Amino acid sequence: MNTQQRNTVPDQVATPCLKCSKYIGFCFGVQRAIEMAREAVAGHGAPIRTLGPLIHNPQVVAQLRREGIRDVKRFTHLKPGAVLVIRSHGVPCAVEQRMRARGLKVIDATCPFVKKAQNLIASLARDGCDTILVVGEPQHPEVEGLVSYGTPVRVHVVRSVEELKALKLAGRVGVVAQTTQSPACFRKIIASLKRRQDIQLTVHDTICRETNRRQRDALRLARQCDAILVIGGKNSANTARLHQRCLAINPRSFHIEQADELTPEMLRGAATVGLVSGASTPVSIIAEIARIAAAPAGRPQ
Numbered sequence: 001m002n003t004q005q006r007n008t009v010p011d012q013v014a015t016p017c018l019k020c021s022k023y024i025g026f027c028f029g030v031q032r033a034i035e036m037a038r039e040a041v042a043g044h045g046a047p048i049r050t051l052g053p054l055i056h057n058p059q060v061v062a063q064l065r066r067e068g069i070r071d072v073k074r075f076t077h078l079k080p081g082a083v084l085v086i087r088s089h090g091v092p093c094a095v096e097q098r099m100r101a102r103g104l105k106v107i108d109a110t111c112p113f114v115k116k117a118q119n120l121i122a123s124l125a126r127d128g129c130d131t132i133l134v135v136g137e138p139q140h141p142e143v144e145g146l147v148s149y150g151t152p153v154r155v156h157v158v159r160s161v162e163e164l165k166a167l168k169l170a171g172r173v174g175v176v177a178q179t180t181q182s183p184a185c186f187r188k189i190i191a192s193l194k195r196r197q198d199i200q201l202t203v204h205d206t207i208c209r210e211t212n213r214r215q216r217d218a219l220r221l222a223r224q225c226d227a228i229l230v231i232g233g234k235n236s237a238n239t240a241r242l243h244q245r246c247l248a249i250n251p252r253s254f255h256i257e258q259a260d261e262l263t264p265e266m267l268r269g270a271a272t273v274g275l276v277s278g279a280s281t282p283v284s285i286i287a288e289i290a291r292i293a294a295a296p297a298g299r300p301q
């Protein structure tokens with residue numbers, strides 16, 4: 001844009017005040033998994049593999065591929081001795097057993113908070129629960145792993161009070177949460193269960209502190225700002241959830257993955273813009289989006 005154009009920038013695209021969440025960038029578990037994969041390349045040489053993309057951010061995964069960290073959908077073609085990293089979501093127990101039985105060098109980067117939830121489900125099953133409920137997304141890899149730890153007890157995955165009502169429950173019921181679950185949703189489900197007289201309830205709130213803080217701060221910004229940019233991979237469940245929660249408070253909440261998705265309409269007339277991010281979003285992408293959002297001359301036209 002030349003100087004003349006810059007002078008004619010209308011009021012509605014004047015520089016907004018940016019308010020960034022206190023909790024941005026990789027969460028502890030994602031940062032740890034990336035470091036473990038990089039250490040594996042340094043120690044064993046490239047390439048090493050991860051079962052599925054190491055994190056839910058395509059730009060970071062592309063960078064990791066360039067460093068020799070390749071994601072694979074299956075491991076049955078890998079030769080004994082090949083290095084395979086379990087990502088922060090964890091895997092079902094049977095999958096880990098098959099990896100080890102194949103003679104692969106398994107590096108377990110399961111986030112310690114996910115590991116804690118897995119162990120709690122295993123203890124609920126050992127302690128004689130009749131049913132275990134996992135509050136989470138049924139198709140999410142973390143949840144698939146969590147469910148496997150409840151064997152041989154009946155494990156149900158529920159996302160809402162409505163889904164809960166469709167279940168027949170009796171006796172001892174144990175409950176855990178997917179670590180990135182919405183605290184509000186978890187609370188509603190627990191409140192509904194507590195009203196029942198016909199079950200004995202054991203509840204483990206396994207939502208990780210990081211998720212709690214991010215959601216709380218995102219909601220604070222959604223209330224305070226005219227528009228919200230929720231930054232993170234389109235395949236990231238925790239980013240999608242942050243977006244849904246912000247949207248419920250502020251209809252001008254937009255989920256974008258990269259700076260080139262920003263449009264003038266998103267920020268038009270907004271005096272304050274909040275920036276929040278999922279747990280797999282690198283600071284570099286957030287900084288790039290902040291730079292463009294704060295500069296009317298550089299705003300996409």
Ligand code: SF4
Pocket residue numbers: 027028029030088089111112113114179180208209210211279
């Ligand atoms: S969101 Fe929480 S549980 Fe999930 S990887 Fe990050 S720190 Fe671990």
